[in-house]
Amino acid sequence: MSSHAPSSKRQTVPGVRKRKGGKRLTMVTAYGYDHARLVDAAGVDLILVGDSVANVCLGHDSTVPVTMDQMIHHAAAARRGTERALVVGDMPFLSYTVSVPDAIRNAGRFLKEASCDAVKLEGGKEVEETVAAIVRAGIPVMGHLGLTPQTVSMLGGYRVQGRSALQARSIVDAALALEEAGAFALVLECVPLDVAREVTDRLEIPTIGIGAGPHCDGQVLVFHDLLGLGRGGHTPRFVKRYAELGDLAVRALEAFVAEVQGGGFPGPEHTFHMTEGEEEKLPGALSVSTRGAVADGLVTLSPDEDPGPA
Ligand code: KIV
Numbered sequence: 001m002s003s004h005a006p007s008s009k010r011q012t013v014p015g016v017r018k019r020k021g022g023k024r025l026t027m028v029t030a031y032g033y034d035h036a037r038l039v040d041a042a043g044v045d046l047i048l049v050g051d052s053v054a055n056v057c058l059g060h061d062s063t064v065p066v067t068m069d070q071m072i073h074h075a076a077a078a079r080r081g082t083e084r085a086l087v088v089g090d091m092p093f094l095s096y097t098v099s100v101p102d103a104i105r106n107a108g109r110f111l112k113e114a115s116c117d118a119v120k121l122e123g124g125k126e127v128e129e130t131v132a133a134i135v136r137a138g139i140p141v142m143g144h145l146g147l148t149p150q151t152v153s154m155l156g157g158y159r160v161q162g163r164s165a166l167q168a169r170s171i172v173d174a175a176l177a178l179e180e181a182g183a184f185a186l187v188l189e190c191v192p193l194d195v196a197r198e199v200t201d202r203l204e205i206p207t208i209g210i211g212a213g214p215h216c217d218g219q220v221l222v223f224h225d226l227l228g229l230g231r232g233g234h235t236p237r238f239v240k241r242y243a244e245l246g247d248l249a250v251r252a253l254e255a256f257v258a259e260v261q262g263g264g265f266p267g268p269e270h271t272f273h274m275t276e277g278e279e280e281k282l283p284g285a286l287s288v289s290t291r292g293a294v295a296d297g298l299v300t301l302s303p304d305e306d307p308g309p310a
Pocket of ligand 1: 029048049050051052053090187189210220222
Protein backbone atom coordinates (compact mmCIF):
# COMPACT_ATOMS: atom_id res chain seq x y z
CA MET A 1 0.00 0.00 0.00
CA SER A 2 1.29 3.48 -0.80
CA SER A 3 2.62 5.42 2.18
CA HIS A 4 0.41 8.29 1.01
CA ALA A 5 -2.82 6.37 1.59
CA PRO A 6 -5.04 8.06 4.17
CA SER A 7 -5.07 6.40 7.59
CA SER A 8 -7.96 3.94 7.68
CA LYS A 9 -8.43 4.83 11.36
CA ARG A 10 -9.28 8.48 10.69
CA GLN A 11 -12.83 9.73 11.05
CA THR A 12 -14.34 10.95 7.79
CA VAL A 13 -16.82 13.65 6.83
CA PRO A 14 -19.41 11.07 5.62
CA GLY A 15 -18.79 9.11 8.84
CA VAL A 16 -19.53 12.22 10.91
CA ARG A 17 -22.73 12.87 8.93
CA LYS A 18 -23.84 9.28 9.53
CA ARG A 19 -23.66 9.83 13.30
CA LYS A 20 -26.77 12.06 13.03
CA GLY A 21 -29.18 10.84 15.69
CA GLY A 22 -26.77 8.01 16.64
CA LYS A 23 -23.78 7.75 18.96
CA ARG A 24 -23.03 11.28 20.18
CA LEU A 25 -20.13 13.07 18.51
CA THR A 26 -17.31 14.60 20.55
CA MET A 27 -15.19 17.54 19.49
CA VAL A 28 -12.46 19.29 21.48
CA THR A 29 -10.25 22.18 20.41
CA ALA A 30 -6.49 21.73 20.08
CA TYR A 31 -3.93 24.28 18.99
CA GLY A 32 -0.72 22.33 18.58
CA TYR A 33 0.92 18.91 18.25
CA ASP A 34 1.01 18.35 22.03
CA HIS A 35 -2.66 19.16 22.64
CA ALA A 36 -3.81 17.23 19.58
CA ARG A 37 -1.92 14.06 20.59
CA LEU A 38 -3.75 14.02 23.92
CA VAL A 39 -7.16 14.70 22.40
CA ASP A 40 -6.60 12.09 19.68
CA ALA A 41 -5.40 9.49 22.21
CA ALA A 42 -8.61 9.98 24.20
CA GLY A 43 -10.70 8.92 21.19
CA VAL A 44 -12.34 12.30 20.57
CA ASP A 45 -13.99 12.25 17.11
CA LEU A 46 -13.19 15.75 15.87
CA ILE A 47 -10.46 18.24 16.70
CA LEU A 48 -11.26 21.88 16.10
CA VAL A 49 -8.26 24.10 15.68
CA GLY A 50 -10.40 26.96 16.92
CA ASP A 51 -9.81 30.66 16.50
CA SER A 52 -10.14 30.60 20.31
CA VAL A 53 -6.37 30.07 20.01
CA ALA A 54 -6.36 33.88 20.01
CA ASN A 55 -7.66 33.89 23.59
CA VAL A 56 -6.23 30.77 25.15
CA CYS A 57 -2.78 30.58 23.54
CA LEU A 58 -2.02 34.07 22.23
CA GLY A 59 -3.44 36.12 25.10
CA HIS A 60 -5.86 38.31 23.12
CA ASP A 61 -9.19 39.27 24.61
CA SER A 62 -11.17 38.25 21.52
CA THR A 63 -10.82 35.94 18.52
CA VAL A 64 -10.67 38.86 16.08
CA PRO A 65 -6.88 39.45 15.93
CA VAL A 66 -5.79 35.95 14.91
CA THR A 67 -4.56 35.79 11.29
CA MET A 68 -4.78 33.17 8.56
CA ASP A 69 -1.02 32.54 8.79
CA GLN A 70 -1.24 31.98 12.54
CA MET A 71 -4.22 29.63 12.10
CA ILE A 72 -2.34 27.61 9.48
CA HIS A 73 0.71 27.37 11.74
CA HIS A 74 -1.38 26.02 14.65
CA ALA A 75 -3.55 23.79 12.45
CA ALA A 76 -0.58 22.12 10.76
CA ALA A 77 1.01 21.35 14.14
CA ALA A 78 -2.27 19.98 15.53
CA ARG A 79 -2.86 17.81 12.47
CA ARG A 80 0.62 16.27 12.89
CA GLY A 81 -0.47 15.16 16.36
CA THR A 82 -3.45 13.14 15.17
CA GLU A 83 -4.05 9.69 13.74
CA ARG A 84 -7.74 9.26 14.25
CA ALA A 85 -9.63 12.51 14.76
CA LEU A 86 -11.08 14.54 11.90
CA VAL A 87 -9.30 17.90 12.01
CA VAL A 88 -11.31 21.05 11.36
CA GLY A 89 -9.56 24.39 10.78
CA ASP A 90 -11.44 27.45 12.02
CA MET A 91 -11.52 30.27 9.48
CA PRO A 92 -10.54 33.51 11.23
CA PHE A 93 -12.32 36.87 11.14
CA LEU A 94 -12.38 38.45 7.64
CA SER A 95 -10.87 35.38 5.98
CA TYR A 96 -14.18 34.43 4.30
CA THR A 97 -16.29 37.58 4.13
CA VAL A 98 -14.28 39.87 1.84
CA SER A 99 -15.03 37.92 -1.34
CA VAL A 100 -16.00 34.40 -2.33
CA PRO A 101 -12.73 33.69 -4.25
CA ASP A 102 -10.77 34.90 -1.22
CA ALA A 103 -12.84 32.60 1.02
CA ILE A 104 -12.19 29.58 -1.23
CA ARG A 105 -8.46 30.32 -1.32
CA ASN A 106 -8.26 30.70 2.46
CA ALA A 107 -10.35 27.58 3.10
CA GLY A 108 -8.10 25.70 0.67
CA ARG A 109 -4.99 26.74 2.61
CA PHE A 110 -6.24 24.72 5.61
CA LEU A 111 -6.29 21.60 3.42
CA LYS A 112 -3.20 22.28 1.31
CA GLU A 113 -0.86 23.73 3.94
CA ALA A 114 -2.16 22.22 7.19
CA SER A 115 -3.66 18.92 5.93
CA CYS A 116 -6.94 19.70 7.69
CA ASP A 117 -9.97 17.64 6.71
CA ALA A 118 -12.54 20.45 6.84
CA VAL A 119 -13.05 24.09 7.78
CA LYS A 120 -15.52 25.87 10.05
CA LEU A 121 -16.90 29.35 9.62
CA GLU A 122 -19.36 31.49 11.55
CA GLY A 123 -22.61 32.98 10.31
CA GLY A 124 -26.00 32.24 8.79
CA LYS A 125 -27.68 33.39 5.62
CA GLU A 126 -25.00 36.03 4.99
CA VAL A 127 -22.44 33.25 4.41
CA GLU A 128 -24.76 30.83 2.63
CA GLU A 129 -23.32 31.57 -0.85
CA THR A 130 -19.76 31.39 0.48
CA VAL A 131 -20.39 28.02 2.13
CA ALA A 132 -21.87 26.68 -1.13
CA ALA A 133 -18.86 27.92 -3.12
CA ILE A 134 -16.31 26.42 -0.69
CA VAL A 135 -18.16 23.09 -0.72
CA ARG A 136 -18.28 23.18 -4.56
CA ALA A 137 -14.51 23.60 -4.46
CA GLY A 138 -14.33 20.26 -2.63
CA ILE A 139 -13.77 21.55 0.88
CA PRO A 140 -16.08 20.25 3.65
CA VAL A 141 -17.58 23.06 5.73
CA MET A 142 -18.91 23.05 9.29
CA GLY A 143 -21.27 25.93 10.14
CA HIS A 144 -21.43 27.86 13.42
CA LEU A 145 -24.58 29.64 14.66
CA GLY A 146 -25.89 31.22 17.84
CA LEU A 147 -23.18 33.10 19.72
CA THR A 148 -20.59 33.80 17.04
CA PRO A 149 -17.56 35.26 18.85
CA GLN A 150 -16.06 36.93 15.75
CA THR A 151 -19.07 39.29 15.56
CA VAL A 152 -19.54 39.70 19.30
CA SER A 153 -19.63 43.51 19.03
CA MET A 154 -22.63 43.24 16.70
CA LEU A 155 -24.31 40.88 19.18
CA GLY A 156 -23.71 43.26 22.09
CA GLY A 157 -21.52 40.89 24.10
CA TYR A 158 -21.04 37.23 24.90
CA ARG A 159 -24.67 36.35 25.58
CA VAL A 160 -27.15 33.59 24.87
CA GLN A 161 -28.73 33.93 21.42
CA GLY A 162 -32.27 32.93 20.41
CA ARG A 163 -34.08 33.58 23.67
CA SER A 164 -37.06 35.17 21.86
CA ALA A 165 -39.29 33.20 19.47
CA LEU A 166 -38.34 35.50 16.58
CA GLN A 167 -34.60 35.13 17.20
CA ALA A 168 -35.09 31.38 17.56
CA ARG A 169 -36.89 31.31 14.20
CA SER A 170 -34.02 33.11 12.52
CA ILE A 171 -31.52 30.59 13.95
CA VAL A 172 -33.65 27.70 12.63
CA ASP A 173 -33.86 29.36 9.19
CA ALA A 174 -30.12 30.02 9.13
CA ALA A 175 -29.42 26.40 10.08
CA LEU A 176 -31.59 25.14 7.22
CA ALA A 177 -29.84 27.54 4.84
CA LEU A 178 -26.40 26.25 5.87
CA GLU A 179 -27.53 22.65 5.43
CA GLU A 180 -28.91 23.53 2.00
CA ALA A 181 -25.58 25.18 1.13
CA GLY A 182 -23.82 21.87 1.83
CA ALA A 183 -22.47 22.18 5.38
CA PHE A 184 -21.75 18.72 6.82
CA ALA A 185 -22.26 19.65 10.49
CA LEU A 186 -23.24 22.67 12.55
CA VAL A 187 -21.91 24.11 15.81
CA LEU A 188 -24.60 25.70 17.98
CA GLU A 189 -23.10 28.00 20.59
CA CYS A 190 -24.99 29.43 23.56
CA VAL A 191 -28.57 28.90 22.46
CA PRO A 192 -31.46 27.74 24.68
CA LEU A 193 -31.93 23.97 24.71
CA ASP A 194 -35.36 24.20 23.03
CA VAL A 195 -33.84 26.06 20.10
CA ALA A 196 -31.02 23.53 19.83
CA ARG A 197 -33.54 20.68 19.92
CA GLU A 198 -35.64 22.31 17.21
CA VAL A 199 -32.60 22.81 14.96
CA THR A 200 -31.33 19.29 15.66
CA ASP A 201 -34.72 17.75 14.84
CA ARG A 202 -35.10 19.70 11.60
CA LEU A 203 -31.62 19.14 10.16
CA GLU A 204 -30.27 16.04 8.48
CA ILE A 205 -26.72 17.03 9.41
CA PRO A 206 -25.43 16.64 12.99
CA THR A 207 -25.45 19.55 15.41
CA ILE A 208 -22.57 19.94 17.85
CA GLY A 209 -23.44 22.07 20.86
CA ILE A 210 -21.50 24.27 23.25
CA GLY A 211 -23.82 25.83 25.79
CA ALA A 212 -26.73 24.47 23.75
CA GLY A 213 -28.06 21.75 26.05
CA PRO A 214 -28.25 17.97 25.76
CA HIS A 215 -30.31 17.52 22.57
CA CYS A 216 -27.53 18.16 20.06
CA ASP A 217 -25.93 15.29 18.14
CA GLY A 218 -22.61 16.07 19.79
CA GLN A 219 -20.77 18.36 22.18
CA VAL A 220 -17.67 20.51 21.90
CA LEU A 221 -15.52 22.12 24.59
CA VAL A 222 -12.37 24.21 24.54
CA PHE A 223 -9.31 22.15 25.60
CA HIS A 224 -8.20 24.64 28.26
CA ASP A 225 -11.70 24.87 29.76
CA LEU A 226 -12.24 21.10 29.88
CA LEU A 227 -8.86 20.48 31.53
CA GLY A 228 -8.90 23.48 33.85
CA LEU A 229 -5.81 24.96 32.25
CA GLY A 230 -6.98 28.54 32.27
CA ARG A 231 -6.17 30.22 35.57
CA GLY A 232 -8.32 32.98 36.90
CA GLY A 233 -10.96 34.68 34.80
CA HIS A 234 -14.57 33.76 34.37
CA THR A 235 -15.65 30.18 33.62
CA PRO A 236 -18.81 30.21 31.49
CA ARG A 237 -21.78 28.27 32.88
CA PHE A 238 -21.74 25.77 30.00
CA VAL A 239 -18.18 24.63 30.76
CA LYS A 240 -17.55 21.49 32.75
CA ARG A 241 -14.00 21.26 34.03
CA TYR A 242 -12.98 17.60 34.06
CA ALA A 243 -9.62 18.34 35.73
CA GLU A 244 -7.66 21.18 37.30
CA LEU A 245 -4.44 20.79 35.34
CA GLY A 246 -3.54 24.47 35.66
CA ASP A 247 -3.31 24.17 39.46
CA LEU A 248 -1.45 20.87 39.12
CA ALA A 249 1.04 22.48 36.74
CA VAL A 250 1.70 25.43 39.06
CA ARG A 251 2.26 23.04 41.98
CA ALA A 252 4.75 21.03 39.91
CA LEU A 253 6.58 24.20 38.83
CA GLU A 254 6.72 25.45 42.42
CA ALA A 255 8.19 22.10 43.47
CA PHE A 256 10.89 22.50 40.77
CA VAL A 257 11.77 25.99 42.03
CA ALA A 258 11.95 24.76 45.63
CA GLU A 259 14.13 21.73 44.77
CA VAL A 260 16.57 23.70 42.61
CA GLN A 261 16.94 26.33 45.31
CA GLY A 262 17.16 23.70 48.08
CA GLY A 263 19.66 21.48 46.21
CA GLY A 264 17.24 18.54 45.83
CA PHE A 265 17.36 18.64 42.03
CA PRO A 266 19.23 17.33 40.10
CA GLY A 267 19.77 14.11 42.06
CA PRO A 268 22.30 11.33 41.27
CA GLU A 269 19.75 9.70 38.94
CA HIS A 270 19.71 12.81 36.72
CA THR A 271 23.50 13.17 36.60
CA PHE A 272 26.17 11.85 34.18
CA HIS A 273 29.61 10.46 35.06
CA MET A 274 32.91 10.28 33.22
CA THR A 275 34.00 6.95 31.72
CA GLU A 276 35.48 4.67 34.40
CA GLY A 277 39.11 5.48 35.11
CA GLU A 278 38.98 8.86 33.34
CA GLU A 279 38.16 10.89 36.40
CA GLU A 280 41.58 10.14 37.97
CA LYS A 281 43.29 11.28 34.77
CA LEU A 282 41.51 14.61 34.82
CA PRO A 283 43.93 16.60 37.04
CA GLY A 284 46.83 15.53 34.81
CA ALA A 285 44.90 16.36 31.64
CA LEU A 286 44.05 19.76 33.05
CA SER A 287 47.67 20.50 33.91
CA VAL A 288 48.86 20.37 30.27
CA SER A 289 47.99 23.14 27.90
CA THR A 290 45.76 21.50 25.28
CA ARG A 291 46.01 24.55 23.00
CA GLY A 292 49.44 23.78 21.72
CA ALA A 293 49.04 20.01 22.20
CA VAL A 294 45.95 19.84 20.04
CA ALA A 295 47.57 21.99 17.39
CA ASP A 296 50.66 19.73 17.45
CA GLY A 297 48.47 16.62 17.26
CA LEU A 298 49.74 15.38 20.65
CA VAL A 299 46.25 15.37 22.24
CA THR A 300 42.99 14.33 20.57
CA LEU A 301 39.72 15.53 22.07
CA SER A 302 37.05 12.80 22.24
CA PRO A 303 33.43 13.64 21.44
CA ASP A 304 31.25 14.43 24.46
CA GLU A 305 29.47 11.61 26.22
CA ASP A 306 26.08 11.14 24.61
CA PRO A 307 23.57 12.60 27.06
CA GLY A 308 20.69 10.55 25.61
CA PRO A 309 17.30 11.90 24.72
CA ALA A 310 16.25 15.03 26.58
O1 KIV B 1 -12.87 28.61 18.36
C1 KIV B 1 -13.51 27.84 19.10
O2 KIV B 1 -13.02 27.35 20.11
C2 KIV B 1 -14.88 27.54 18.72
C3 KIV B 1 -15.66 26.66 19.65
C4 KIV B 1 -16.16 27.46 20.79
C5 KIV B 1 -16.78 25.97 18.95
O3 KIV B 1 -15.35 28.00 17.73
